[in-house]
Amino acid sequence: MADRTQQVTPMRPAGVSVFKAITGSAALAVLLVLTLGTVLAVWSQATFQRGLSPADWAAIRFTIVQALVSASVSVAIAIPTARALARRKFRGRQVMVALLGAPFILPAIVAVLGIISIWGRSGLISDGLTAFGLQPLNIYGFSGVVLAHVFFNLPLATRLILQGWMSIPSEHFRLAAELGFTTRDVNRQLERPMLRAAIPGAFLLIFLLCITSFAVALSLGGGPKATTVELAIYQALRFDFDLSKAALLSIIQFALCTATAAATLTIARPTAFSLGLDHPPARWDGTERYTRLIDTALLVAVALFLFSPLISVILRGLPPLLSLPRQVWPALLNSLTIAIPAALIATAMALALAAFITELSRRRKTAALLESIGFLALAASPFVIGTGLFILLNPVIDPFKLALPITIAVNATMSLPFALRIILPALHRAEDHYGRLGASLGMTGFTLFRIAIWPRIKRAAGFAAGLSAALSMGDLGVVTLFAPPDFATLPLTMYRLMAAYQMEAAAGTALLLVASSLALFWTFDRGGRLDHHIR
Incomplete structure (x- = not known):
């Protein structure tokens, strides 16, 4: 044998x-x-004795602060959005979930142009504000960088957290319904444990992506008050040809990214739910009228926020497409x-x-x-x-x-x-x-x-x-x-x-x-x- x-x-x-x-x-x-x-x-090549100038420290602070705010806002909006997608069944749901991946492969500079066409001083929203006698929006600087990062990373955070919701076996929801759990009970007993496992990893990944984002900072940032570390490296190498300064800033950038990546691998943990029979998830919670209205309004708002810049790029780009510069x-x-x-x-x-x-x-x-x-x-x-x-x-x-x-x-x-x-x-x-x-x-x-x-x-x-x-x-x-x-x-x-x-x-x-x-x-x-x- x-x-x-x-x-x-x-x-x-x-x-x-x-x-x-x-x-x-x-x-x-x-x-x-x-x-x-x-x-x-x-x-x-880094000269550590030289130290950092006030402008360099300002770039480091701006990089960290904008990444913290961008990741926080993205995850805060993604949590109720993922919950709405998890517990609502509607026509076009699969299409919306699939399209949530579009901003990830969309070239950053294209998304920036679409955001400007909607949120810029001459954009659609500013035109509406001007019609009511209000000042147009100014999205350049900190607010513009955060807005663009939320646009890019909200779909990613939603998909990551939605996977957490899909990992909860349908038998758990069935048992919760048989025990008479309310929507709050389901949130406390099932959803919060999953979120405690899913949120840290999603937050740190988005934080890392925001630190290493260059095109957004180049297009919507700039200036002494809105310069990231990567933009400072670019300026030191391309315009000042200061290899020592570019090297020192690169070491700082690598340290920030390494610490974030290590924290992501350390903190991220899978949710410890028992195994199910892989039945399609069914939900009996969230049937109250106000929760349905909130979920619907949120999904419509998120869809408008994500897809209106893309539609704007298509509509604005069609007429000049046949007469592009050489x-x-x-x-x-x-x-x-x-x-x-x-x-x-x-x-x-x-x-x-x-x-x-x-x-x-x-x-x-x-x-x-x-x-x-x-x-x-x-x-x-x-x-x-x-x-x-x-x-x-x-x-x-x-x-x-x-x-x-x-x-x-x-x-x-x-x-x-x-x-x-x-x-x-x-x-x-x-x-x-x-x-x-x-x-x-x-x-x-x-x-x-x-x-x-x-x-x-x-x-x-x-x-x-x-x-x-x-x-x-x-x-x-x-x-x-x-x-x-x-x-x-x-x-x-x-x-x-x-x-x-x-x-x-x-x-x-x-x-x-x-x-x-x-x-x-x-x-x-x-x-x-x-x-x-x-x-």
Whole structure:
């Protein structure tokens, strides 16, 4: 019997493990060079004796305060919004939940233009205020940065907290109904324990995203009173060419991001509900008339807040779409030249790391360590990596001549955590369910991967590549550090048009950017679904 068992489940060939170790180690080495390597390069140039100027301290305070306020407001609104989506069944609910992911892949500079068209001094709301003899709104500065961050992160917070509500087994709600629980009782006994587990992680993740947001601060901030650390790094490197100051600020930025990422991993805990039978959730609470009215009003208000800027971009961008300035089309080509390779590199690195982590799954601590390293890019912002690369390359070659490959490398690195988070669970399942079976049938190496593994992870890989391409297409970050005057991506061209008050041309460029980002996302995601018959 023992001999038979060994024949049915043979050990995997050593060659496969060696190949996974080589490719995984190579991806790991590249990631460490682009994150910790650049941080060490920045550290070597930082002059700590010099200290920080009052303007630097003001940038640090503004960065922390705006991130705290943005995360607090986003989570505070997301809690009742997620509750309303969890306990209300209405036509279009699935569409609304799906569209909540749109702001995440929407290029930041496009969203800023849409926000200005609604909330700006010449926007729709200001026009209404002016008609009643009131002063128009001024969204530049602290209020504008917070408003834009809430726009971006409210959908993310809602989706994260909604997952918490969906994790409560339907049997718990059924039992609560049989015991005669009121809406308050359900909130106290079921919802609050879930929220205590879900809110800290959501808050810290949004706080981290607000710290590393550059395009929003560049477009709506600026000035001594509304400068973030990343914007201060950009100004020190691009305008003052002060490597020491840029390095010192980069170390501070890395410390802020690392502390936030570590707190997120430490504080975030799953909710300890008992297992259910995976029945669709059914709710018997919240049937009072006033709760239905509040939920409906809230969902309508959130939908207007999130979707009106998107609709405005589409409506304003259609008329000038056929008469865009000449510089838009080379910029589109540059963006595609960056986004496609960055997506392919990020997906390939994620596959290599995921395979290496899966191979070491029996060594739990080692696998957990490698997975944590895979998310290092969340702690090292694009400007920290960009500043480090500038310091490393400057003695050897003019970094501005390498704007294209540097931007590709940084965008691939920043997309890697998202791609890894998508691919790793799918690869774990495929290896557990089909890896041993394929090995027992004598499949090895590429044959095993092609027949048994790839069909089960193809969909996840396509989605990861599409998301990476969309994020890279809309990036307005490190390219602003390295781009010479004659080089621009589509987001950078759009920002320059906005700075020159060519708002019609900027609106047309915004629509082209949105269409290109969605087309790339759909193309890669669709590629992962072709011939996909595995459930």
